[in-house]
Amino acid sequence: MMDLTKLSIGAMAKLNHVTEQTLRLYDKIGLLGPQHIDPQTGYRYYTIGQSMTLDMILYYKHMGFSLEQIKEEINKSIDSPMQINLEKRNAEISAEIKRLQMCQKSIERMLRKSRKYISLPRTGEIFLEYVKERKIIIYRTDYNILDSDYNHYQYALRLLKNYLYEINFPMIYFYNAGTIIRNKYLNTSSLFSNEIYLLIDENADYYPNDISIEMIPQGTYLSMCCSRFNQEKVYATMLLEEVRRKGYQIDGDYICEVISELPKNDDQQQQFYYKIQIKIR
Amino acid sequence: MMDLTKLSIGAMAKLNHVTEQTLRLYDKIGLLGPQHIDPQTGYRYYTIGQSMTLDMILYYKHMGFSLEQIKEEINKSIDSPMQINLEKRNAEISAEIKRLQMCQKSIERMLRKSRKYISLPRTGEIFLEYVKERKIIIYRTDYNILDSDYNHYQYALRLLKNYLYEINFPMIYFYNAGTIIRNKYLNTSSLFSNEIYLLIDENADYYPNDISIEMIPQGTYLSMCCSRFNQEKVYATMLLEEVRRKGYQIDGDYICEVISELPKNDDQQQQFYYKIQIKIR
DNA sequence: GCGACTGTAACGCTGCGTTATAGTAT
DNA sequence: TATACTATAACGCAGCGTTACAGTCG
Numbered sequence: 237m238m239d240l241t242k243l244s245i246g247a248m249a250k251l252n253h254v255t256e257q258t259l260r261l262y263d264k265i266g267l268l269g270p271q272h273i274d275p276q277t278g279y280r281y282y283t284i285g286q287s288m289t290l291d292m293i294l295y296y297k298h299m300g301f302s303l304e305q306i307k308e309e310i311n312k313s314i315d316s317p318m319q320i321n322l323e324k325r326n327a328e329i330s331a332e333i334k335r336l337q338m339c340q341k342s343i344e345r346m347l348r349k350s351r352k353y354i355s356l357p358r359t360g361e362i363f364l365e366y367v368k369e370r371k372i373i374i375y376r377t378d379y380n381i382l383d384s385d386y387n388h389y390q391y392a393l394r395l396l397k398n399y400l401y402e403i404n405f406p407m408i409y410f411y412n413a414g415t416i417i418r419n420k421y422l423n424t425s426s427l428f429s430n431e432i433y434l435l436i437d438e439n440a441d442y443y444p445n446d447i448s449i450e451m452i453p454q455g456t457y458l459s460m461c462c463s464r465f466n467q468e469k470v471y472a473t474m475l476l477e478e479v480r481r482k483g484y485q486i487d488g489d490y491i492c493e494v495i496s497e498l499p500k501n502d503d504q505q506q507q508f509y510y511k512i513q514i515k516i517r
Numbered sequence: 518m519m520d521l522t523k524l525s526i527g528a529m530a531k532l533n534h535v536t537e538q539t540l541r542l543y544d545k546i547g548l549l550g551p552q553h554i555d556p557q558t559g560y561r562y563y564t565i566g567q568s569m570t571l572d573m574i575l576y577y578k579h580m581g582f583s584l585e586q587i588k589e590e591i592n593k594s595i596d597s598p599m600q601i602n603l604e605k606r607n608a609e610i611s612a613e614i615k616r617l618q619m620c621q622k623s624i625e626r627m628l629r630k631s632r633k634y635i636s637l638p639r640t641g642e643i644f645l646e647y648v649k650e651r652k653i654i655i656y657r658t659d660y661n662i663l664d665s666d667y668n669h670y671q672y673a674l675r676l677l678k679n680y681l682y683e684i685n686f687p688m689i690y691f692y693n694a695g696t697i698i699r700n701k702y703l704n705t706s707s708l709f710s711n712e713i714y715l716l717i718d719e720n721a722d723y724y725p726n727d728i729s730i731e732m733i734p735q736g737t738y739l740s741m742c743c744s745r746f747n748q749e750k751v752y753a754t755m756l757l758e759e760v761r762r763k764g765y766q767i768d769g770d771y772i773c774e775v776i777s778e779l780p781k782n783d784d785q786q787q788q789f790y791y792k793i794q795i796k797i798r
Numbered sequence: 799g800c801g802a803c804t805g806t807a808a809c810g811c812t813g814c815g816t817t818a819t820a821g822t823a824t
Numbered sequence: 825t826a827t828a829c830t831a832t833a834a835c836g837c838a839g840c841g842t843t844a845c846a847g848t849c850g
Contacts, residue, residue, distance in 0.1 A: 240668035240669065240671070240672050241668060244823095244829075244830080245829090245830070245831095246828090246829065246830080251675055251679070252675075253679070253682055255814080255815080256829095256830085257813095257814060257815065257816085258813085258814065258815095260831090260832095261813070261814060276822095277821080277822060277823090277830075277831080278821095278830080278831055278832085279822080279823090279829090279830060279831080280830085280831090283668065284668050284671040284672050284675065285667060285668065285671050287671065287675055288671065288778055291678075291688075294688070295623070295688070295689070297813095298620065298623060298688075298689055299620050299623050299624050299627075300617075300620055302812075302813090303812080303813070304812095319628060319631055319632075322624050322627055322628050322631070323628070325624060326621055326624045326625070326628075329617050329620055329621050329624070330621070332617055333614055333617050333618065336581075336610050336613055336614050336617075337614065339579065339580050339581055339610055340607055340610050340611070342576070342579060342580050343580055343603050343606060343607045343610070344607070346580075346603055347600060347603050347604070347607075350600055350603070351600075386566060387521035387522060387564065387565050387566060388521065390521070390565040390566050390568065390569065391521050391565050394532055394533075394565065394568055397572075398532070398534070401534060407572075407575070407576070407579075408576070408579055497569055525803075525804075525849090526803090526804070526805095527802090527803065527804080536840080536841080537803095537804085538839095538840060538841065538842085539839085539840065539841095541805090541806095542839070542840065557848095558804075558805075558847080558848060558849090559804080559805055559806085559847095560803095560804060560805075560848080560849090561804085561805090578839095583838075583839090584838075584839070585838095800850105801849100801850100802848100802849080802850090803847105803848075803849070803850100804846100804847080804848065804849085805845100805846080805847070805848090806844105806845090806846090806847105807843105807844090807845095808842100808843085808844085809841105809842085809843080809844105810840105810841080810842075810843095811838105811839100811840095811841085811842105812837100812838100813837100814836105814837095815835105815836085815837090816834100816835085816836080817833105817834085817835080817836100818832105818833085818834085818835105819831100819832090819833090820830100820831080820832090821829105821830080821831070821832105822828100822829075822830065822831090823827100823828085823829070823830085824826105824827095824828090824829100
């Protein structure tokens with residue numbers, strides 16, 4: 237039978253299902269050293285009883301403590317309570333679980349968005365669709381967005397996002413962006429908009445106090461998918477013509493929703509895929 | 518107004534709430550490079566439109582993808598579906614959440630154990646307590662544990678644990694260990710035990726098929742806390758004397774439960790704190 | 799010309815896994 | 825002597841943070 241008080245590092249490792257490197261590391265950082273080191277060869281020798289300490293280390297590790305934290309815990313006497321740290325860790329884990337659940341929400345939303353995109357009609361095709369109520373946050377510029385270029389549009393969007401960032405409204409809650417042309421500007425000869433918006437996830441469970449949210453009503457929308465930035469005026473005109481041709485009644489404001497804005501690394505061009513729509517009755 | 522198509526790395530970093538190092542890293546690994554690099558100075562210049570790509574990167578990062586994975590996703594065209602990866606990631610997160618919930622169970626059990634320990638009577642004091650039904654796994658040795666030394670006890674325990682490890686019964690489910698003296702050996706002049714056991718968490722939701730579990734019945738136990746290893750015979754004798762003195766009836770087997778076995782790094786001595794008990798009626 | 803900015807390069811963090819090279823036990 | 829074992833040292837992993845030192849912008 238092997239000597240239970242003089243186990244080589246390999247024997248100790250095998251007995252406890254850890255690697256020798258792990259044991260060497262624990263020795264090095266002062267977490268668990270061998271009971272004896274041969275002064276001639278430097279060989280580490282452990283006793284079987286130390287596997288109990290190793291058990292505890294692994295247990296703490298399982299609970300998510302760092303080696304440094306475990307070192308503190310291990311060296312405590314039995315009387316000093318570890319409860320505080322355990323409860324703290326418990327709270328941390330709760331927070332982590334919550335974060336992961338938020339991740340899942342994000343993923344599910346992306347999946348929905350992806351599925352939605354796939355089933356969308358081709359560019360330029362006009363179609364009817366029912367849309368649920370949507371929450372948005374609006375940012376007003378001091379110029380006509382429809383006449384400005386892509387960079388200014390992006391900049392305005394960035395300012396809005398940064399505002400939301402500053403008031404701690406998590407980015408994960410908003411995704412698609414777009415512009416609104418109010419009804420009163422629809423019938424003028426030249427279209428005008430100074431409002432960009434961000435869509436807010438319907439599942440958002442938290443809003444800062446000082447945020448002003450607008451609702452876009454549910455209903456039937458006449459829609460068209462587009463792929464060129466800064467051609468909103470052209471597309472919108474086509475849409476309005478269709479409204480007139482079919483004899484629909486315009487109800488509310490005109491909306492342009494950016495569905496997808498694709499970064500491409502190979503060429504330096506941005507690709508777009510967005511949808512414009514107008515509520516009718 | 519700043520040039521929205523020639524943002525320095527600092528300006529870009531500020532606009533998007535990332536650090537310059539992050540942008541440099543993303544450039545280096547080919548995830549997101551500046552649109553222009555001054556060939557003279559090597560200065561990086563970004564356009565505002567690239568913050569959209571950065572948004573996506575951060576969004577993917579939030580969902581727990583690695584930079585390498587994000588790189589793949591970003592370079593995909595809109596037509597190739599990212600659904601597979603999203604769903605895979607979703608499953609990963611579910612598994613992670615499950616793991617964390619197991620962690621919490623472990624922590625809560627440790628907290629219970631800790632609170633229990635604090636309220637325990639002093640060493641040597643005999644007291645009555647009600648104990649719930651317990652599940653244990655037993656390992657039989659071919660020698661009298663009460664006559665063997667600490668190392669052999671630890672070794673037997675290790676063999677049991679390794680057996681459980683091999684049949685994939687997670688370590689987190691068992692905690693306290695102990696020995697049993699069967700009733701038939703209680704009345705002999707010399708105490709005998711060849712069974713050590715591990716307590717199984719009552720919340721364990723999984724058992725391997727080929728495991729044999731024994732139940733220790735609920736009921737009233739006469740108990741005593743002890744602090745010296747290998748003195749079980751002495752303590753047990755005291756306990757049996759108390760039974761006789763008070764006129765209790767022994768019901769079932771004698772149990773020795775190791776409550777705490779404390780590793781101490783400062784001196785090389787192990788410290789113990791265990792409880793022996795016998796069911797009475 | 800000064801301060802704010804930018805560049806590259808290198809080390810640090812965690813918890814080991816993975817070589818590489820050299821000495822040791824049996 | 826063969827071979828299984830052990831030692832130290834160093835690099836790698838992810839995603840940056842953090843120096844340090846030198847050149848550049850307004």
